[in-house]
Amino acid sequence: MRIAADGTWFHEGGRITRAAMVRAFSSLLTRDAAGRHWLVTPAEKLAIDVDDAAFIATDMEVRADAAGCPVIAFRLNTDDVVLAGPDHPLRAAGTHEVPAFYLAVRHGTEARLNRSTYGQLIDHALTLSDPDALSVESMGARFSLLPA
Secondary structure, three states, X not given: OEEOOOOOEEEOOXXXXXXXXXXXXXXXXXXXXXXXXXXXXXXXEEEEEXXXXXEEEXXXXXXXXXXXXEEEEEEEOOOOEEEOEOOEOEEEEEOOOOEXXXXXXXXXXXXXXXXXXXXXXXXXXXXXXXXXXXXXXXXXXXXXXXXX
């Protein structure tokens, strides 16, 4: 199995077109400390080739928790919603010219923010902070949007 950089899943060279099957497989996906992805079932553990990230963040929404603090919710290509925060940090990678943003999902896996979601996040950050110190806050955690 393979997950392409655009989030498309393949099995034995053919594209998996059933969204329910992708969602089911994605719930069994893990990534180990060496960065390898695995599909783990009670019966077996299968290696999965992942071109970039296992998931794609396709949309985001800024919400407020009960205390009025910001919470950034990301919708994934699997229809999961992940709330950025201490358990699901945002990570800036790439370069200043070509940045890439990732969100921790579960079991070591990550979602790469697609272009429009990255644009939404930057627009949100620009309303909050100095462009030279671009950052966002969610669930009490602060994340720099500047690649190291």
